[in-house]
Amino acid sequence: MKQKVSIFWYRRDLRLDDNAGLYYALRSTYPVLPLFIFDREILDKLDNKHDTRVDFIHKTVSEIHQQLAKLGSTIIVKYGKPLEVWESLLSTFEITEVYTNHDYEKYSIDRDERVCELLNAKGIGFYTYKDQVIFEKNEVLSGSKTPYTVFTPYSKKWKEQLNDFYIKSYPTETYFKNFLQTASLPIPTLEEMGFFETGMEFPEKLIDENVIGRYNELRNIPSISGTTRLSVHLRFGTISIRKLVQKAIKLNQTWLNELIWRDFYMNILYHFPHINNAEAFRREYDEIVWRNNEEEFQAWCNGKTGYPIVDAGMRELNETGFMHNRVRMITASFLVKHLLIDWRWGEAYFAEKLLDYDFAANNGGWQWAAGSGCDAAPYFRIFNPTAQTQKFDPDLKYIKKWVPEISDFDYPEPIVEHTFARERVLKAYKKALDKK
Structure with a gap:
């Protein structure tokens, strides 16, 4: 006879302490068995098999696995498509209830609705919480x-x-005794999922x-x-x-x-869920005609624009998966306003590279830079990279760390002249917005 269990489904809440959904799971009637799914619907779309985020998640889930082992419990870790994983779990365990925390992105909402329907059809409650x-x-x-x-x-x-x-x-720790007492289950390695350790040093x-x-x-x-x-x-x-x-x-x-x-x-x-569909928050900004020069975009991606503060930021991002927030604003403004390249290109590049990538914040930041978002700067506010450098990196400490060849002959000339770029983008924006 299968043992009755409550499942707590981990997603964007990878911790044992102060966790809303886990707290309510642990206070339920039956022992709690945690679950994490490495979601193939997401992972199969990743081209980079040395993805730092997958590495970070795997290390974190491994830590939870160790913490639960010390409590005499374990976590089920699966690699697969969520609906298929749940169908498999239903045949393995007698699941009484499922607890988890809210997620707000479109894919996550759709996924949860499908899982909820599957569980409810079996008479199993699906409870989610704000966390x-x-x-x-x-x-x-x-x-x-x-x-x-x-x-x-x-x-x-x-x-x-x-x-x-x-x-x-x-106070989840008050109820740790309610984790299912069972032998520790093995978890899939990165290599078994087609990924590899990155050697990245993650922030403490x-x-x-x-x-x-x-x-x-x-x-x-x-x-x-x-x-x-x-x-x-x-x-x-x-x-x-x-x-x-x-x-x-x-x-x-x-x-x-x-x-x-x-x-x-x-x-x-x-x-405003339309922003999930790569639409501008302010829809009139979708009328802008972008230049979208691919060579210039690659120069921006590689930190070779000839603007040291921009290049430093992009190189920091490429090497570490992090970019300082002030520099994020400068690099984003440069791509959109100086090069007149669609903010969606930059948003997608940051989404690929940022260790802390979060759709809501990334989209919000890029639309802020483009002038198309909520609470946006007026479209005619254009960061001058030279002035930003003088204000925030006057001794070039940051720049010299990431662009050591700044004084060498082979450092590229600026990809575009600031005043010219400013006039060009203002004209393009005005033409699009005058159609309103």
């Missing part, structure tokens, strides 16, 4: 009950509504109060470690957003605003 944001869906609305599309009033309302209830941690899961405390002073200087580097941990849920907001409230309002931006972009994704 990766503080406020979601319709929790922060304007006075007229409409979603905010501008950050500042959203953040003001967000702060007004915040109280201890929303940031209180879930460390809440550095000194960095947070000085964040407003140092966050724009790319040559120093003035940011927390916790974005990858937020992306995959290896750290709790509630714990970070608790710290931010005590230590630094500027850093708190960065966490609110995450909620804001998730809010936009939920209320």
Whole structure:
């Protein structure tokens, strides 16, 4: 006779502590068996078999596997298509209920609906909870009950509504005894899934109060470690957003605003799903005629534009899977405004390279740079890379780290002249937007 179990399905919440869905699973009637699926619907589309994100996830799931082994339990780790995995699990275990946390991207919502239908048809409950944001869906609305599309009033309302209830941690550790007591199950290796270790040194899961405390002073200087580097941990849920907001409230309002931006972009994704379809948030911006010069795009990708701050950022991204946020804005603005290349090309490149890639934030950032997004800078605001360098890297410390040949004869001439590029893009934008 099969043992009755509750399943907790891990996705973007890879931790045992302060985990909403896991907390409710552990408080259910039956022992809890955790599950993680390496989703072939996603992985089969990845050309790079040395993908840093797959490596990071595998290491993190392996850590959870070890933590559960110490508790006398285990995690089921499968490589396959979610619906097929669930059909297999249903024939192996007597599953009473399934618990998980909300996801907000279109693929994830569609996947969960299909899994829910499968489970419900078997009389199995499928319960999901809010975990990766503080406020979601319709929790922060304007006075007229409409979603905010501008950050500042959203953040003001967000702060007004915040109280201890929303940031209180879930005491999962109180119920660890309710994990299914069973022998440890093996987990597939990266190689068995067609991937390989990258040798990448991942940022520590460390809440550095000194960095947070000085964040407003140092966050724009790319040559120093003035940011927390916790974005990858937020992306995959290896750290709790509630714990970070608790710290931010005590230590630094500027850093708190960065966490609110995450909620804001998730809010936009939920209320304006057309952005899932590679459409501009402001649809009139889809009328822009882009140059889309492939040679210039490759020069941008490879960090060989002749603009040192842009090249430094792209090389940092290519080598480490990270780019400083100020430099993200500079490189994005350069691609769209100087080269008049469709922001979607840049969005896709960042999606491929960023270790902390998150659709909502990446799309929001690129549309901000293009002027087509919510809360966007006016389209005629164009970053001058030289002025940005003088302001944020005046001693060229960051640039010299990534572009050591800056003074050599073989460093390329600027790919385009700033004033010319500015006039060209303004003309192209004006022509498109005058059609409204």
